[in-house]
Amino acid sequence: MIKFDNVSKVYGDKAAVDHISFEVNEGEFFVLIGPSGCGKTTTLKMINRLIPLSSGYIYFKNQPISSYKLDEMRWDIGYVLQQIALFPHMTVRDNIAQVPTMKKWETSRIDEQINRLLDMVGLPHEQFRDRYPSELSGGQQQRIGVVRALAADPPVILMDEPFSALDPLSREKLQDDLLHLQSEINKTIIFVTHDINEAFRLGDRICLMNQGRIEQIGTPRDFVERPNSEFVQSFIGNATIERLAADCLEPIPYNATYPAVKPETPVSELYALLAEHEQLNVIDTEYRGAVTRTSVFKTLSKGGAE
Incomplete structure (x- = not known):
């Protein structure tokens, strides 16, 4: 689904991402993790061309990302940020409808999709679709951000530390909701976090980065039972059961x-x-x-x- 082939991103004489290669399979929940400044967010943003790569190739659906029209490619890649940035003057319904409207979906199809997704994330559409962002809690706004990314039914969702600003209880609830949602929609999700416990809880596979390079890729169990290096072992030292x-x-x-x-x-x-x-x-x-x-x-x- 997504393939990195010897990709680098260089700023001046510093490599933020240094010759990395990996593949993300269709339907996989793939987590990028590492210490601050390791290159994980840069890696994520290169996928939808928010940051241009310096060298190498990134493939989406077996084609280089440079071969796609930018707007059409981004319609096929949902994006969820830590700061959701909903339009404050728009209702929940209108915030979610932005990309489907640009793709010229019929209004009835848009409304059906919005209602289905709101219900799926535990926000009954009868109660929430006509509210404004100021009327929602932080956790509810985060759910709307996820729904907005899913509204046009993209095959890939990018999530950049979407829960890190929430309190622990809200964060755990949203992790549960995301796991339940993924079991129903089966999207390809690439998720950035700095929290090893969140990575272990959510990821089918985890990619641990350090100083722009990949230290290890594997399942949570691989990291616990077969750490590749002292750095990996140290990083997962606080991993929980x-x-x-x-x-x-x-x-x-x-x-x-x-x-x-x-x-x-x-x-x-x-x-x-x-x-x-x-x-x-x-x-x-x-x-x-x-x-x-x-x-x-x-x-x-x-x-x-x-």
């Missing part, structure tokens, strides 16, 4: 004889505890289930077989 526990969690009754762990418990600590105890209770604000040795072994064996 959240993503792994999602596969291993058992809906069994709480047993107070076993230790309790939180979702933010580091994976290394999880494994150490399981070496001593058959079961661990996972507790956030409430009991969420248990991780057992058996469930972890089953999950790891499946990963090994694949």
Whole structure:
């Protein structure tokens, strides 16, 4: 779907992105992550030509991005920013309708799409489509930003740290909503974040960057079990059990004889505890289930077989 072939972006004598190559598959949730200034946002913005590349090639649908008319290409690539920047004088409906209108969709088709997407992200269209941005919370505005990016049914969505300005509860809820939405729409999503826990929770695969180069690409489990370097190991040092526990969690009754762990418990600590105890209770604000040795072994064996 998207392919980088030896791509660089140079400013003066500094390479913001330094000869990177990777592919994003159709329908994949692909996360770009790394420390501040590593080149992840520059990489994202080169896809829809907000930033021109200095060398190399980027392919979209097997064609170089330079071969597309700019406006038509951007219609096929939705874009969600940290600052949503909804038009304050327009209703929710009119904010979302911008690209479909430019593509000359019929009004009835636009309204049907808007209603469907609003309902899908938990904002009932009867209540929200005629509101103005000032009448929405930050989390609701962020949902409208996602809907706006999806309105013209693009095959690819770019998301540049869309949840980083939200409080932790709103951020977690939107992550849940995005995962649910992706299970229904199955778009190709390229998502930038600086938060390893968010990357582990959302990404099918993760691309960790450092100083403009790629340190490692792989699944969350690859990063935990097979880090490529000391930098990778250090960067994921604070990774939690959240993503792994999602596969291993058992809906069994709480047993107070076993230790309790939180979702933010580091994976290394999880494994150490399981070496001593058959079961661990996972507790956030409430009991969420248990991780057992058996469930972890089953999950790891499946990963090994694949």
